[in-house]
Amino acid sequence: MKKMNKRWLVVGIVVIAIALIAGGYVTWQNHERSSSDNRVSYVVDEDNLSEENSSTEDKTPAEIDEEEHIDAEQIVAKILPDGYATSHGDHYHYYSGHVPANSLFSEDLILDQSIENFSDDNILYEIDNGWIVRKGDDYYVVLDDPNNRQNIRSESEIEAQHHNREHNDDDH
Ligand SMILES: [Zn+2]
Numbered sequence: 244m245k246k247m248n249k250r251w252l253v254v255g256i257v258v259i260a261i262a263l264i265a266g267g268y269v270t271w272q273n274h275e276r277s278s279s280d281n282r283v284s285y286v287v288d289e290d291n292l293s294e295e296n297s298s299t300e301d302k303t304p305a306e307i308d309e310e311e312h313i314d315a316e317q318i319v320a321k322i323l324p325d326g327y328a329t330s331h332g333d334h335y336h337y338y339s340g341h342v343p344a345n346s347l348f349s350e351d352l353i354l355d356q357s358i359e360n361f362s363d364d365n366i367l368y369e370i371d372n373g374w375i376v377r378k379g380d381d382y383y384v385v386l387d388d389p390n391n392r393q394n395i396r397s398e399s400e401i402e403a404q405h406h407n408r409e410h411n412d413d414d415h
Pocket residue numbers: 307311331334335336
């Protein structure tokens with residue numbers, strides 16, 4: 244009887260392992276598909292993140308800037324239900340809470356739509372030049388004045404800061 248139980252235990256473990264591997268594969272496939280189909284290609288995702296190049300902060304971005312003192316901007320690259328992630332040169336930071344009103348944003352997060360298209364429920368909070376909105380399961384920025392893009396960084400600008408930590412801010 245004891246032996247029998249052991250055998251079932253082994254079968255159970257194998258089944259769970261297969262399920263986990265299959266699940267991981269599906270997730271990976273979905274991820275591959277969304278990154279190739281989606282024009283919004285610069286997102287923070289598992290591929291970009293590892294223990295070494297990301298950290299979760301209980302400080303503010305300003306405090307992190309002060310602490311790390313590197314010559315790269317922190318650019319909000321992803322807005323999450325309970326926080327946001329910034330790209331900072333060659334690494335990322337996660338913060339909880341609202342995105343600071345005066346943040347820099349990746350252009351991937353900008354929705355070229357009028358705020359009138361959003362219901363009150365989907366307008367989450369205000370930032371300096373617009374709003375953080377929810378569209379489906381994702382979070383975006385809608386600009387008050389679409390021509391005022393001073394705090395918006397293009398994919399190539401962010402990419403440049405990735406590779407060049409000495410990138411100088413003066414040319415913006
Ligand atoms: Zn940093």
